[in-house]
Amino acid sequence: MNEKDFKVGCYTPSAEGKNNLQNRKKRIIFTTTVAVLALVVLLVVAGLVYYKSKIGLLQYNDGTVSKPGEIAETDEEMMAESAAMEQALKNLEEKQAIEAEGEIFGDENVFNILLIGTDDRTKEFSGNARGDTCMLMSINKKTMAMKLISFERGIGVPILDGAYKGQYDWLTHTFRYGGADLMMREIRECFKIDVRHYVRANIYTFMQLVDSVGGVDIELTQEETDYINHPEGTYGESHIREMGVADQIQSVVPGVNHLNGATAMLYARCRYIDNDWHRVKRQRNVIQAAIYQTQNLNLLELNSMLDHVLPMVQTNLTEKEITSLMLLAPRYQGITLEQMTIPEDGTYGSMIGMGGRSMFSVDFNQNAQILQSFIYGVEKP
Structure with missing residues (x-):
């Protein structure tokens, strides 16, 4: 070298x-x-x-029923609710319902889902349940706004199909007459809002959701506190007994309490101390609190929540639609919901419908305009 x-x-x-x-x-x-x-x-x-394994946990159902149910006029709970409704409406002026005008309104950027809480008190869905809770979840994919509208269960709606077609009955009963499909049709036709998708849960689903997110923070009044601590002689007592959750009901105090599923259920179903208008607001309070609580869950806890809750949910959402919503989900985590109850004050009176039942006689035209403004930003004429 x-x-x-x-x-x-x-x-x-x-x-x-x-x-x-x-x-x-x-x-x-x-x-x-x-x-x-x-x-x-x-x-x-x-x-x-x-x-796909998580989507597979959901119970898919197109919303129709093979055999429509009936309302037994001698049903003790229904009779008690009729008496309570009659008492609640006694000071309202009797009016005729006013039909909504115009076409059904929709927007490609807005995805509406009807949230139906049925009154099954077992872990399985009943084929003869009532739509005890009826809410519209409206998701604006453009503005990222999320809105939640409660429909008063005692609204008198014209039955659009089946054996009782043309008669007026409570909105809650339409689920028994024709399932989620008929209930969605009632909202579409009566309020001119496009909704073709639903999610059905029941009381057990509600409790499982709250427990799966680790409980929810709810501020209680003195009256609500007294009711939860002493529900004797109310519907709440029968719910606790029938569902076998007496040992799960917490002792609460006025102010903010961290509620488990059973106690949140008792709170959300409470109308004994006031009326159903306050009850639907309590239901929205729990949903909002559960959304806030998801921010605190890690991946393992989220997985556990899905495993426990999804098998207890029924829907007609397709896999493609669920995927689309799931991609948006992170942007909505912890969001504050815009809320309202329909019918709005001053837009209803009272009427007598099927079975001599007292119900809300609604100006559907006025409320349709209110909803279109709230959901889509359409200016009222």
Whole structure:
């Protein structure tokens, strides 16, 4: 080896050595790239399998019923509710319902889902339940606003199909007459709001949701506190007994309390101390509190929540629609809901409908305009 083969402090590799070094680098880069891509593919596949496994927990139902139910006029609970409704409406002026005018209003950026809480008091869904809670969840995919509208269960609506077609009855009873499909039709036709998707839950689903997010913070009044601590002689007492949750009801105090599922259920179903208007607001309070609570869940807790809650949910949402909503979900986590109750003050009176039942006689035209303004930002004429 002579001087030409040396540099100061280093060895100059031959052309062949350089090529070998470059080839080794290329092989390392290629192998690493393939490994990373394989890992990404595995993660995507695992994510899809996980996602599909969760969707598979849901109970899909198109919303129709094979055999419409009936309302037994001698049903003790229904008779008691009729008496309570009659008492609540005694100071209202008798009026005729006013039909809504115009076409059903919709917007491609707004996705409406009817949330139906049925009165089943078992973990399984009953084929003869009533839509005890009826709320419209409106999701604006453009403005990222989320709105929640409660419909008073005692609204007198014209039955649009079935054996009682043309007669007026409580909105809650339409679920028994024709399932979620008929209930959605009633909202579409009576209020001219486009809604073709629903999610059905029952009392057990409600309690499981609250427990799965770790409970909810609810501010209680003195009257609400007294009711929860002493529900004797009310509907609440029968709910507790029938569902076997007496040992789960917490002792509460006025102010903010962290409620478990059973106690939140008792709170949300309370109308004994005031009326159904306050009850639907309590239901929205629990939903809002549960949304806030999801911010505190880690991945394992979220997974556990889905495993426990989804099997107790029924819907007609397709996999594609659920996927679309899931992609938006992170942007809505912890959001504050805009809320309202229909019918609005001053837009209803009283009337007598099916079975001699007292019910709210609603100016549907006025309330349709109110809803279109609230949901879509359409200016009232």
